[in-house]
Amino acid sequence: MNNGARTGNARRREWNASRAAMTTLAVASAIAATAAGVAASTRAATVAGRAASPIAATAAGGAASRQKFSPYVDARGSIRVPEDYRQWAFLGSWHIGPEMGVDDEAGVAGFHNVYTQRGTLEAFRETGGFPDGAVLVKELLKSEGGALTTGQVSWATDIEGWFVMVKDSQGRFPENPLWGGGWGWALFTSDDPGNTVSSNWRVDCLGCHTPAKDTDWVFVQGYPPLHGAGSR
Ligand code: HEC
Secondary structure, three states: OOOOOOOHHHHHHHHHHHHHHHHHHHHHHHHHHOOOOHHHHHHHHOOOOOOOHHHHOOOOOOOOOHHHOOOOEOOOOOEOOOOOHHHOEEEEEEEEOHHHOOOOOOOOOEEEEEEEOHHHHHHHHHHOOOOOOOEEEEEEEEEEEEEEOOEEEEEEEEEEEEEEEEEOOOOOOOOOOOEEOOEEEEEEEOOOOOOOOOOOHHHHHHHHHHHHHHHOOOOHHHOHHHHOOOOO
């Protein structure tokens, strides 16, 4: 069963190398991308909080404080990885090519699986935008490959880390550099889902997400359920 499996050390080197590369790339392109996607996010802002409302429902009366904005965001805007996101709606999987690092026997360097709350999926299908409080979790997974009865295949294994985005249509954290462009942005390593290792969305994220600027910074083409495919 270990055909094509790679050692944890090789994987860690790949992870470190790709993180370094990503940061460099992001710095280079951040300057060109300062015109944030305000237009795209205001559209989504009109569908206030369909996804967030069950969450915020515990906040009594009109006293929904900043703390109640999201269970995954504290009063200062620090983000953490939701514990239960694997029970959420699965949006799609990106297969990362071998040029991004060590590849397994089936030619895949890893998988990126993306999840969101069910309410966010429903709201997006109705309105075409992400509602306030929407959370996107992208988990980075190692892979193994080998011959199975379907042929040469590759499958996802351990989690290496997470990228998380939290939709904020109201600009709640103007002083916090993890927030901008209508979202909170954070990267986590697998050993610490409670504390981000990223510090500034413009430096760490914006450059690479610029191609998706017109779709509120999200690579929506990779998420068939958003577009109505498979309605069950
Ligand atoms: C090296 C370029 C790069 C950098 C740097 C980067 N991203 Fe991404 N991100 C992408 C691409 C490309 C996708 C979709 C395809 C994929 O995952 O390979 C994506 C997808 C995502 C997704 C899934 C939802 C979506 O937008 O499609 C999240 C969440 C995410 N990124 C968060 C972040 C955060 C937070 C940061 C900064 C801490 C960041 N990304 C930095 C390139 C990048």
